Amino acid sequence: MHAPEIILGLAGVSKSFDGFKAINDLTLYLDAGELRTIIGPNGAGKSSMLDLITGRTRPDAGTIEFGPRIDLTRLNEYQINRLGIGRKFQTPTVYSEHTVFENILLSLPGRWSVWQAIFSRTTRAQLDRIGEVLETVGLAAEGDRLAGTLAHGQKQWLEIGMLLAQDPKVLLVDEPAAGMTDEETVRTGELLLSLAGKHTIVVIEHDMTFVRQIARKVTVLHQGTVLCEGSLDQVQSDERVVEVYLGRKKREKH
Numbered sequence: 001m002h003a004p005e006i007i008l009g010l011a012g013v014s015k016s017f018d019g020f021k022a023i024n025d026l027t028l029y030l031d032a033g034e035l036r037t038i039i040g041p042n043g044a045g046k047s048s049m050l051d052l053i054t055g056r057t058r059p060d061a062g063t064i065e066f067g068p069r070i071d072l073t074r075l076n077e078y079q080i081n082r083l084g085i086g087r088k089f090q091t092p093t094v095y096s097e098h099t100v101f102e103n104i105l106l107s108l109p110g111r112w113s114v115w116q117a118i119f120s121r122t123t124r125a126q127l128d129r130i131g132e133v134l135e136t137v138g139l140a141a142e143g144d145r146l147a148g149t150l151a152h153g154q155k156q157w158l159e160i161g162m163l164l165a166q167d168p169k170v171l172l173v174d175e176p177a178a179g180m181t182d183e184e185t186v187r188t189g190e191l192l193l194s195l196a197g198k199h200t201i202v203v204i205e206h207d208m209t210f211v212r213q214i215a216r217k218v219t220v221l222h223q224g225t226v227l228c229e230g231s232l233d234q235v236q237s238d239e240r241v242v243e244v245y246l247g248r249k250k251r252e253k254h
Contacts (some may be wrong), residue, residue, distance in 0.1 A: 004031035015063030024224035035196035040221035046204045055080045062203030074185040084169035092155040102128045107165035137161040153184030170200045177210040189213040
């Protein structure tokens with residue numbers, strides 16, 4: 001058995017904003033092809049962690065390495081994206097005035113302007129790739145629709161498709177189930193599970209039903225550092241997690 005290949009590693013990472021320590025000595029390692037779910041209370045540092053990985057902000061201390069010894073803290077957002085780290089924000093950002101097909105076309109690797117993408121001849125390889133992506137995200141029948149007319153869940157899938165078109169090694173997905181119907185949530189979980197292995201996927205999520213559907217290894221963040229890590233059952237039975245997160249969620253429901 002080969003030891004898993006670590007594709008992304010954060011070691012001793014800290015980041016403060018105006019004196020508030022958003023990330024505090026955070027150490028986290030991701031294996032190539034794994035699906036990791038990150039949970040934790042609001043303000044735990046989940047989105048700040050994604051900002052640091054993608055180069056939106058720089059750490060005050062610590063290292064962030066991608067693959068064999070690529071130091072992400074020395075690169076800008078564009079360079080990190082080109083390496084194969086794609087991020088999907090909570091609110092979908094699609095080209096509303098363009099078709100679903102055109103949205104994927106615009107996302108293919110290469111220096112496409114909108115004008116080039118829409119008016120230049122699409123190659124057979126590009127057509128095949130677009131068809132493959134639309135099939136993967138369940139939008140094969142919607143290629144001619146304007147993206148702005150899609151349902152909320154479909155826009156989320158389209159945006160995941162736009163990331164997949166770039167063939168990323170790592171997908172960072174922020175609260176994909178937010179605002180979805182139960183059926184859309186289940187389909188989103190199935191999509192993410194189908195992508196694991198081909199891609200390394202990090203999912204930040206609050207919906208515990210959704211977390212249970214996709215959970216393999218779960219990391220709990222609290223006050224900018226790892227509180228606990230393991231299977232969902234291990235995490236849910238950890239007294240510290242119940243105290244700082246799951247207990248609070250139960251109280252919020254009542």
